[in-house]
Amino acid sequence: MLEWLKEPEINFPSQLEHGGFEHGVCVGQIQAKAGLTQSTVSEYLSILQRAGFIEAKRVGQWTYYKRNEGAFEALSKLIQSNL
Amino acid sequence: MLEWLKEPEINFPSQLEHGGFEHGVCVGQIQAKAGLTQSTVSEYLSILQRAGFIEAKRVGQWTYYKRNEGAFEALSKLIQSNL
DNA sequence: TTGGTATATCGGGAAAAGTCGATATATTTG
DNA sequence: CAAATATATCGACTTTTCCCGATATACCAA
Numbered sequence: 001m002l003e004w005l006k007e008p009e010i011n012f013p014s015q016l017e018h019g020g021f022e023h024g025v026c027v028g029q030i031q032a033k034a035g036l037t038q039s040t041v042s043e044y045l046s047i048l049q050r051a052g053f054i055e056a057k058r059v060g061q062w063t064y065y066k067r068n069e070g071a072f073e074a075l076s077k078l079i080q081s082n083l
Numbered sequence: 084m085l086e087w088l089k090e091p092e093i094n095f096p097s098q099l100e101h102g103g104f105e106h107g108v109c110v111g112q113i114q115a116k117a118g119l120t121q122s123t124v125s126e127y128l129s130i131l132q133r134a135g136f137i138e139a140k141r142v143g144q145w146t147y148y149k150r151n152e153g154a155f156e157a158l159s160k161l162i163q164s165n166l
Numbered sequence: 167t168t169g170g171t172a173t174a175t176c177g178g179g180a181a182a183a184g185t186c187g188a189t190a191t192a193t194t195t196g
Numbered sequence: 197c198a199a200a201t202a203t204a205t206c207g208a209c210t211t212t213t214c215c216c217g218a219t220a221t222a223c224c225a226a
Contacts, residue, residue, distance in 0.1 A: 036215070039173090044214095060222095061222070061224065062173080062223095063172080075162055076162040082086070119186090122185080122203090122204080122206090123184075123185050126185090126204080127184090143194070144202045145201095145202065146202080146203060
């Protein structure tokens with residue numbers, strides 16, 4: 001999912017009909033591509049969010065998720081320095 | 084354990100009596116510090132080895148493990164580029 | 167307000183990972 | 197070769213993670 005969200009336009013073309021890519025990709029799109037149930041994907045995304053790897057933005061009935069690139073940069077640096 | 088192996092002289096002082104630090108630290112040293120059973124530590128180290136994060140060198144009845152810094156560098160870069 | 171849609175949360179069963187004791191293997195020493 | 201030591205592997209049990217269906221919540225539209 002994290003890799004998918006790196007190129008939303010390529011991986012979630014039908015997101016265009018759901019408000020575009022400004023705020024990210026909504027859960028249903030990710031769920032369809034993942035082939036997992038709605039509850040599983042929702043929980044997974046919320047875990048990634050709490051971990052800081054993605055950001056959520058609620059717009060109406062939709063929740064859009066997009067990557068937080070800073071977190072990946074930080075993780076990469078953490079592995080370099082601390083691990 | 085990976086962090087411990089970053090500074091073997093500091094974290095495993097009694098390794099001096101077991102052949103020094105050239106080849107790494109032997110399992111018993113790590114086990115004592117970890118507070119886990121011998122079998123658990125042995126298995127854990129072998130997993131880390133198969134994953135490429137540490138290298139093993141058998142010398143007589145001892146197995147010495149040391150970090151493979153290249154693997155950490157590679158992981159850090161992988162997170163930067165692919166993830 | 168009622169029904170429809172999108173997402174979140176909850177509880178439980180299945181799968182995987184962690185940990186142990188027992189035992190096997192390899193090596194050294196007498 | 198026999199005993200001692202260091203490590204590895206095996207089988208079982210426990211804990212954690214994964215994933216699901218059911219249900220709750222939030223929002224929208226008629």
